[in-house]
Amino acid sequence: MRGNFTRVASRIMAFTDCRTPAELYTERKEMKSKNWRNRIGFFLNKNTSHLVLHLKKNRSYRPTADDVQQWAQSLDKLLSHKYGKTVFRIFLKSEFCEENIEFWLACEDFRNITSHKELASKAAGMHEEFIKDEAPKEINLDFHTKNAIYQNLLEPTATSFLAAQRKVYSLMENNSYPRFIDSDLYKELCAVARGEGKRIKS
Known part of the structure; x- marks a missing residue:
């Protein structure tokens, strides 16, 4: 319950x-x-x-x-x-709704990671914390954006979360x-x- x-x-x-x-x-x-x-x-x-x-x-x-x-x-x-x-x-x-800025800040850090191993680890952690359904700090994203992130988890790049970060930035900019x-x-x-x-x- x-x-x-x-x-x-x-x-x-x-x-x-x-x-x-x-x-x-x-x-x-x-x-x-x-x-x-x-x-x-x-x-x-x-x-x-x-x-x-x-x-x-x-x-x-x-x-x-x-x-x-x-x-x-x-x-x-x-x-x-x-x-x-x-x-x-x-x-x-x-x-x-502090999860929005926490995700945005995590994305800023993510883009500065150069190690592929660290990038993959960080990407998985961010997906668990912010992206997946019923995540502890789930942010409001559409299915396609979430799915694109999930598909890139095995081979993440510095821009893997860029689309999601922009959407969250827009939410904060227009509402909060x-x-x-x-x-x-x-x-x-x-x-x-x-x-x-x-x-x-x-």
């Missing part, structure tokens, strides 16, 4: 990122704003207080106001910045990324970068 529930929940979460931005916007409008604020607030306080405090104390390492503003220009700008990537990952965790830019988390980090953030106790 528990396994069935997990599979159903996984399908629901995968379906969520298939919806259009307009559909998501309508659904968000229908949600009770208090519940939404509480959910974001919970993850903001639980997962980012130490990060925000770190950024405040370590001025030489924290992103500048210009850096944080550039994150709103494109997902590529966000993911190319060390802290931007970390913060976006925390946000995706709050939305229960706009919500991140509109989130309390991003707004607070903008304030911190400008030196206007509220004091957070250590």
Whole structure:
């Protein structure tokens, strides 16, 4: 019974990122704003207080106001910045879809592998973790993309996961990324970068 529930929940979460931005916007409008604020607030306080405090104390390492503003220009700008990537990952965790960025990052690492033996091992591991049906962190991919990856497992190349990576990037870019830019988390980090953030106790 528990396994069935997990599979159903996984399908629901995968379906969520298939919806259009307009559909998501309508659904968000229908949600009770208090519940939404509480959910974001919970993850903001639980997962980012130490990060925000770190950024405040370590001025030489924290992103500048210009850096944080550039994150709103494109997902590529966000993911190319060390802290931007970390913060976006925390946000995706709050939305229960961190498997998308975890897969994307795994693909980035995969493309840099030069050893064929290591490439094959990594490919098999990624298939088990993200691609196969009912994988622990199954991402939302169509059958043809999944099947192409499976067919290449014995002789993987650096581009074996490229099509899947692009699809997941598009999902994040069109769904999760706009919500991140509109989130309390991003707004607070903008304030911190400008030196206007509220004091957070250590």
